[in-house]
Amino acid sequence: MMRMLRHFSLWMLLAVTLMAWQGAMARELPDFTELVEEAAPGVVNISTTRMVQSRNPFQGFGGEEVPEIFRHFFGDRFPVPPGHGAGKPHERQSLGSGFIISDDGYIMTNAHVVDGADEILVRLNDRRELPAELVGSDERTDVAVLKVNSDDLPTLRLGDSDDLKVGEWVAAIGSPFGFDHSVTAGIVSAIDRTLPRDAYVPFIQTDVAINPGNSGGPLFNLEGEVVGINSQIFTRSGGFMGLSFAIPINVAMDVADQLRNDGEVRRGWLGVMIQPVSRDLAESFGMDDPRGALIADLDPDGPAAAGGLQAGDIILEVDGARVDDSSTLPRLIGRTAPGSDVELELMRDGKRRSLEITLGDWPESGRGTADKGHDSQQARLGIAVTELDVAERKRLGIEGGVRIASVDPSGAAAAAGVQAGDILVSIDHQAITDASQLVSLARELPTDRAVPVRLYRDGRSLFVALRLTGD
Known part of the structure; x- marks a missing residue:
């Protein structure tokens, strides 16, 4: 009997201990109810409508105009059945999220x-x-500012994204798949993440569940302050897989202020091509640690060349801020105003030295702009283009070309498969040297036949067929 009582007492002790532990754990977990009640009125759903041109359903198989099985019988002149040509324009709708930053809209x-x-x-x-x-x-930071005509709107409090720490609790409110004001939560998984083609954004990585429709919505800290804008996810399924990325609010607000005040985003420009410093490279340059940004090439007309930088220099600091790896340099330079003098600490010939450089203005291809019309001839093609600098052309191994900045989804270029970010190398067998030459060439393009367009995309060349329907 005594033995049974001892066992019962032991089990009771364990149960009480477990309940106490569970209670302590519950007290440690954050409660987001007050945050949501306070912040939800400042979060909005954004729906957009755009006109798109229907595509020929017998085109676009595997990146080719005609499937190989049909090419065997018809060659490149696949007969388009009646009613299956270029369709009529129709509306396409999409959903996203956003948040109010001022009570005037x-x-x-x-x-x-x-x-x-x-x-x-x-x-x-x-x-x-x-x-x-x-x-x-601004395409480079993926930030946009909208304006509605209304007063006394509820606004959100903005925090300081530089104060975020890995492991900190954060929450998101948005419209995933159109479900308005859905709340998800998680922790900061990493900070200062660099993603491909996003050199100017030190992303906040979280494990907060973000899905299509969450884009543009706010990321909150436990104080209910916005610390980021949910922007991207890593996925192989099209949905959430545990990796979400947000634009730090400090970066976003700098862009937003420039767009509101100046109508464009201006960034400092150094005019260099850089690469990471591996351990072997660090040893070969007489460095103890593999850090910094190695200058592989310079734009001969850029600020770096004018200021005395050389290929082979390794930039270690910018105005006292450490350059831990090559991805850090574009952020430090890009957030500095053009015309500013920056003090560079660098390694040259095994010795540290300082150099003062006056930054230039980033070429037009890097600027975000207020909504403006494009040149009429570029509009005829359904594209807007920007110039390539000398260093970029050298890196790509091309002599001419222009970059596609944006594509009108209802235009001829979109129908041909041209994408923003492509390098336009030639049209109708004529090499493109610059934007002004493209404008002249566009005036002369025929409308009675398709013309070949050569593009450079993701490290390879490809051709698409462009057909204009009229002036």
Whole structure:
């Protein structure tokens, strides 16, 4: 009997201990209810509408115009059945999120949420729907600013993203798959992440569940302050897989302020091509640690060349800020105003030295702009283009070409498969040297036949067929 009582007492002790531990754990987990009640009114749903041109359903198989099985019988002249040519324009709608940053109607979201939109509609937490105008957008940071005509709107408090720490709790409010004001939570998984083609954004990586429709929505800290804009996910399924990325609010607000005040985003420009410093390279340059940004090449007309930088220099600091790896340098330079003098600490010939450089203005291809019309001849093609600098052409191994900055989704270029970011090398067998030459060439393109267009994309060349329907 005594033995049974001892066993019972032991089990009771264990149960009480377990309950106490569970209670302590529950007290440690954050409660987001107050945060959501306070912040939800400042979060909005963004829906966009744009006109797109129907594609020929018998084109586009595997990146080729005609499937091989049909090419065997018909060659390159595949007969298009009646009614299956270029279709009529139709509306395409998409959804995203955003948040109000001023009570007079300014709203922050992602640039890709409103890219190419003909109409933008903002739905508030109280179910009001307001038309919005695009104030400006910046593709490099994926930040856009909208404006609605309304006063006394609920705004969100902005935090300091530089204070974020790995492991800190964060929450998101947005419209995944159109489900308005959905709340998800997690922790900061990493900071200062660099993603391909996003050298100017030190992303906040989280494990917060982010899905299509969350883009442009706010990321909160436990104080209810916005510390980021949810922008991207890593996925192989099209949905959440545990890796989400947000634009730090400090970066986003710098861009937003420039768009609101100046109508464009200006960034400092050094004019160098850089590469990482491996351990072997560090040893060969007489360095103890593999850090910094190694200058592989310079634009001969850029600020770096004018200021005395040389290929082979390794930049270690910019105005006292450490350059831990090559991805750090574009951020430090890009957030510095053009015309500013920066003090560079560098390694040259095994010795440290300092050099002062006056930064230039980043070429037009890097600027975000307010909504403006494009040149009429570029509009005829359905594209907007920017110039390539000498260093970029050298890196790509091409002599001419222009970069496609944006593509009109209802234009001829989009129908041909041209994408933003492509390098346009030639049209109708004529090499493209610069934007002005492209304008002249566009005037002469025929409308009675398709013309070959050579592009450079993701390290390889490809041809697409462009067909204009008229002037």
